[in-house]
Amino acid sequence: MIARLLTLLLAAATFAGAAHSAPEDEIQPVGVVAALTQDVVEIRSNFTGADFLVYGAVTGLTEGDDIVVVVRGPQEDLRVMRKIRTLGIWVNRAPVRFEDIYGYYAVASTRSLSQFATFSALRREAIGMEHLRLSAPETQREETRFGVGGVVVSELGAEVVDYRRAIVRNRARDGLYVESPGGVEIIDGGLFRAAVRLPPVTPVGEYALDIYLFRDGVPIASRRTTLEVRKAGMEQVIYDFAQRHSALYGLLAVALALISGWGAAEIFRRR
Amino acid sequence: MDIYLPIAEVSVNLFLVLGLGLGVGFLSGMFGVGGGFLMTPILIFIGIPPPVAVATQTNQIVASSASGALAHFRRKSLDIKMGLYLLAGGIAGSVAGVQLFAFLQATGQINLVISLCYVGFLGVIGGLMLVESVNALWRRYKLGKTGVTPRPKRRKRGLIDAMPFKVRFPVSGLYISLIPVIAIGAMVGILAALMGVGGGFIMVPAMIYVLRMPTSVVIGTSLFQILFVTALTTFLQAAQNQTVDLVLAALLIVGGVIGAQFGARAGQRIRAEELRIALALMVVAVCLKLAWDLVSDPADMFELMHVTGAVS
Numbered sequence: 001m002i003a004r005l006l007t008l009l010l011a012a013a014t015f016a017g018a019a020h021s022a023p024e025d026e027i028q029p030v031g032v033v034a035a036l037t038q039d040v041v042e043i044r045s046n047f048t049g050a051d052f053l054v055y056g057a058v059t060g061l062t063e064g065d066d067i068v069v070v071v072r073g074p075q076e077d078l079r080v081m082r083k084i085r086t087l088g089i090w091v092n093r094a095p096v097r098f099e100d101i102y103g104y105y106a107v108a109s110t111r112s113l114s115q116f117a118t119f120s121a122l123r124r125e126a127i128g129m130e131h132l133r134l135s136a137p138e139t140q141r142e143e144t145r146f147g148v149g150g151v152v153v154s155e156l157g158a159e160v161v162d163y164r165r166a167i168v169r170n171r172a173r174d175g176l177y178v179e180s181p182g183g184v185e186i187i188d189g190g191l192f193r194a195a196v197r198l199p200p201v202t203p204v205g206e207y208a209l210d211i212y213l214f215r216d217g218v219p220i221a222s223r224r225t226t227l228e229v230r231k232a233g234m235e236q237v238i239y240d241f242a243q244r245h246s247a248l249y250g251l252l253a254v255a256l257a258l259i260s261g262w263g264a265a266e267i268f269r270r271r
Numbered sequence: 272m273d274i275y276l277p278i279a280e281v282s283v284n285l286f287l288v289l290g291l292g293l294g295v296g297f298l299s300g301m302f303g304v305g306g307g308f309l310m311t312p313i314l315i316f317i318g319i320p321p322p323v324a325v326a327t328q329t330n331q332i333v334a335s336s337a338s339g340a341l342a343h344f345r346r347k348s349l350d351i352k353m354g355l356y357l358l359a360g361g362i363a364g365s366v367a368g369v370q371l372f373a374f375l376q377a378t379g380q381i382n383l384v385i386s387l388c389y390v391g392f393l394g395v396i397g398g399l400m401l402v403e404s405v406n407a408l409w410r411r412y413k414l415g416k417t418g419v420t421p422r423p424k425r426r427k428r429g430l431i432d433a434m435p436f437k438v439r440f441p442v443s444g445l446y447i448s449l450i451p452v453i454a455i456g457a458m459v460g461i462l463a464a465l466m467g468v469g470g471g472f473i474m475v476p477a478m479i480y481v482l483r484m485p486t487s488v489v490i491g492t493s494l495f496q497i498l499f500v501t502a503l504t505t506f507l508q509a510a511q512n513q514t515v516d517l518v519l520a521a522l523l524i525v526g527g528v529i530g531a532q533f534g535a536r537a538g539q540r541i542r543a544e545e546l547r548i549a550l551a552l553m554v555v556a557v558c559l560k561l562a563w564d565l566v567s568d569p570a571d572m573f574e575l576m577h578v579t580g581a582v583s
Contacts, residue, residue, distance in 0.1 A: 238278070
């Protein structure tokens, strides 16, 4: 890891050197290089979460530029239900199905997003909890409003906002949705780093990391790297076995229980 | 020390789970109860997803009932014919229960149904145990040790005897209709699938008071039925819902099996009334906690659920 960090720093240094030798009035080309301290996070029996660093360099970084790191986990469909008191007890009602919701979503930036980025840029790139796409296609239809076609309207009306907030709140509680203004640190000469924390309940799958360079409110360069979270070792074996050979897994579970129950009784009887 | 459970997909403290297994195993050995009705809610309290808690606890009951069933089989203190009819009902109940479980899981109501079942059953059982053991203590206090326990009143000939499909059970000395037998078996099968319990706490009283079986064969026959029903339920939960966690099951089995042995020994020496009150209080406490969670304002008014493939 240290070797990789060094190579990257060297590369960044040569980049920066080349940039300096260019004439002052010429516009510097901008670019982002980035890497992770690990490409694969393995979930083993002692897994209690994971920490890693995103680091890299930006060429042509000038005063007032900002860097944003966005980590997007694997997507899945979610059913969100509202608790409604029925006959004195709280019952889950009014299900709304949301599609392609990130299992993990983290945004780290040099400053808080609204300080340097325009609303439309954040919305377009889906950066930040307020701009995260949380869509429930079954409750949506397109309408023409004020002469503008294709406006997406939810049949739930304003209530859909409560559902969306519930998703973000619930995920934030588990450490799955994180927003950290100031989480990206610019070290020197275009070098940056950001710490990312994966909680114990991190879903397995492919993660995409996007690093954006913002200038004058809009992203002018970006770079994507990927990360894989997977179960490993015995955890992997047991999980795959349970999913792929469910019947055999069930038989094994029963057999193990029978043997241990009977075996223990025999051992204690002889004592 | 934390250990990651591959199916439950959460980390739990290894010693906490082992300790709970030992504790509940000890109680179950001492009182001759399965322990499922205590362990499943406790697993849910410590953060295991309810479907995994229920299915995995069923697996643990296979282990804990295996040794007991074997012992009764050796002593021939069971009515195999009765056991087989109960089992027939149990198989139907278990299959239906696992389907019902999958359906409730898909519609997002499984947690509520599990909680409601527990509140109902724990409330009744805990309440009865408490009343019974307080009465026993009171009698001992009043009469000393000479008090003769009054026999429970036998039911008069009634509805059960009027039912058709009568079969002779030589071991139990009964000639009764199959309808209540199958019904009791089926009820226990459904409970095993929905609540992760063996169902002995329902079946033993039902055998004694409804079927009027002789007490000498009741425990053996109920263990026989519980062993096969929980084995089938474990298999079906694993095959259909993929909710049996082998790592969690292993921890529970180790704790439970060892605890039960010590519990059984302790039970022979210690006077049980006071402890029975303690057990009753624990059951009532678990019941009240579950009931409170149902009626108190939830921390979050919304709940997120994974969409399972079957229902869209």
